[in-house]
Amino acid sequence: MAAPEWHDLGDLETLRQSPLQEIVIGKTRLAVSWRDGKLAVISGACNHVGGPLGQGILEGDYVVCPWHQWRFHRVTGKGEPGFEEDAVPAFATKIENGRVYVDLASATERTRKKHAPHPLSRPIERAPGPVRVVGISTTVMDRAYPRPSTSERLLEVSLEEARTAQGCETKLIRLDELKFRHCEGFYSKSARACTWPCSITQMDPTDQMDQIYEAFVHWADVILVATPIRWGCASSLYYKMVERCNTIQNQETIGGRVLLKNKVAAFIITGGQDNVQGVAGQMLTFFAEIGCQFPQHPFIAHSRGWSAEDMENNIRYVEESSELKDGARGLARRSIDMAKLFTSGQHPALELVPGGRKAHRLSFTEPKAP
Ligand code: FES
Known part of the structure; x- marks a missing residue:
């Protein structure tokens, strides 16, 4: 297992103000969500054509991509029911002294469901x-x-x-x-x-x-x-x-x-x-x-x-x-x-x-x- 790479995401009080937001650490875009008293972090890049998930909306536990509305579970990164194979990376987080940290080394695998190509393509x-x-x-x-x-x-x-x-x-x-x-x-x-x-x-x-x-x-x-x-x-x-x-x-x-x-x-x-x-x-x-x-x-x-x-x-x-x-x-x-x-x-x-x-x-x- 890779050594943890903890990065400071910010102050918990501030992060919990927004149900969904995009935070970029280096070259990694993250979709950071807050719901039911729990913070979660998944990749901010959609599996479809790379839409900015953190700029979408939260519908229940699903992050909805603002480009074409693909949905990913805000905690597991898995696609909506029926599309679970389409998963974006999910990350471990911890809270210390009121600050939130994300471990970029903990990313789960990005997997893609095979979608039949449109006939026009x-x-x-x-x-x-x-x-x-x-x-x-x-x-x-x-x-x-x-x-x-x-x-x-x-x-x-x-x-x-x-x-x-x-x-x-x-x-x-x-x-x-x-x-x-x-x-x-x-x-x-x-x-x-x-x-x-x-x-x-x-x-x-x-x-x-x-x-x-x-x-x-x-x-x-x-x-x-x-x-x-x-x-x-x-x-x-x-x-x-x-x-x-x-x-x-x-x-x-x-x-x-x-x-x-x-x-x-x-x-x-x-x-x-x-x-x-x-x-x-x-x-x-x-x-x-x-x-x-x-x-x-x-x-x-x-x-x-x-x-x-x-x-x-x-x-x-x-x-x-x-x-x-x-x-x-x-x-x-x-x-x-x-x-x-x-x-x-x-x-x-x-x-x-x-x-x-x-x-x-x-x-x-x-x-x-x-
Ligand atoms: S890029 Fe996310 S749904 Fe198309």
């Missing part, structure tokens, strides 16, 4: 096959009593072109048919608390944002996003989706890990009122930030201006406009042509050098000799 490898196009409709309506949507209508035209004329596999995802939670700001707790797959996705099997992640990260070569203009911006559902994509962007920020490689993004923007350029700028910025490429002229748009309140005519105009439908087909073709450059290896692969987002740099792979 599998290696990202493009499966062979034709170019795959996912269309994301971000408009909101009551699907039981649907109304016409100009953005979704043009998206359908693009997907039809991709499927029938270009031989692609296509998938249409209507965001308002998915049930998914808002981003709850794990990133705001700590960059490392925002995980891939998304913390919500891992904790809540009913959350359907996994369908978007699956399409963006693993399935699609082309991402076509259609949005109406709402008060000069993309739809609220678009932003709800984008905020949940922090998990993708954050992997680049904290680990230089690019989840979206060689993906092409393009946009369809329609609105009875204007601000096409503002909406396009927002969408381009976001999809550029998560690593997408863009075809020449990466969006098509339609707006009849601020004073055009006759929406019935707007819908009729789009429905009857061969120009807009040709535009939607052209957008699909440009995007697919670009995706084919990647899938055929004719375009230089984009890599992110280690060191994070600030180190963006193109690394060119030599085209193979014919």
Whole structure:
């Protein structure tokens, strides 16, 4: 047995004022708790991804991690019932002359329960096959009593072109048919608390944002996003989706890990009122930030201006406009042509050098000799 390493934790009277607190001794973070007249000390580093247990809360005898709410017994360090194999170190303490001491050499073993990996965390490898196009409709309506949507209508035209004329596999995802939670700001707790797959996705099997992640990260070569203009911006559902994509962007920020490689993004923007350029700028910025490429002229748009309140005519105009439908087909073709450059290896692969987002740099792979 290792010789004891007693360290002064502080004055008992002060320590007992707080049910749970973090105390750091050298490089060791501790979660120090007080309950029912008994002080206890366990490691302050969570087994999951290292959350600060001492900054969490005490629920009964369990310390609840502030990042994703894993629970550890405040005295034994063992996980909650069913997860006892997930244990963080527990430490011996003693009280002398009103001061509390912890023996760092007494740490019990940290053990980890095997957790099945989330399906989204599998290696990202493009499966062979034709170019795959996912269309994301971000408009909101009551699907039981649907109304016409100009953005979704043009998206359908693009997907039809991709499927029938270009031989692609296509998938249409209507965001308002998915049930998914808002981003709850794990990133705001700590960059490392925002995980891939998304913390919500891992904790809540009913959350359907996994369908978007699956399409963006693993399935699609082309991402076509259609949005109406709402008060000069993309739809609220678009932003709800984008905020949940922090998990993708954050992997680049904290680990230089690019989840979206060689993906092409393009946009369809329609609105009875204007601000096409503002909406396009927002969408381009976001999809550029998560690593997408863009075809020449990466969006098509339609707006009849601020004073055009006759929406019935707007819908009729789009429905009857061969120009807009040709535009939607052209957008699909440009995007697919670009995706084919990647899938055929004719375009230089984009890599992110280690060191994070600030180190963006193109690394060119030599085209193979014919
Ligand atoms: S629950 Fe503690 S880091 Fe995730």
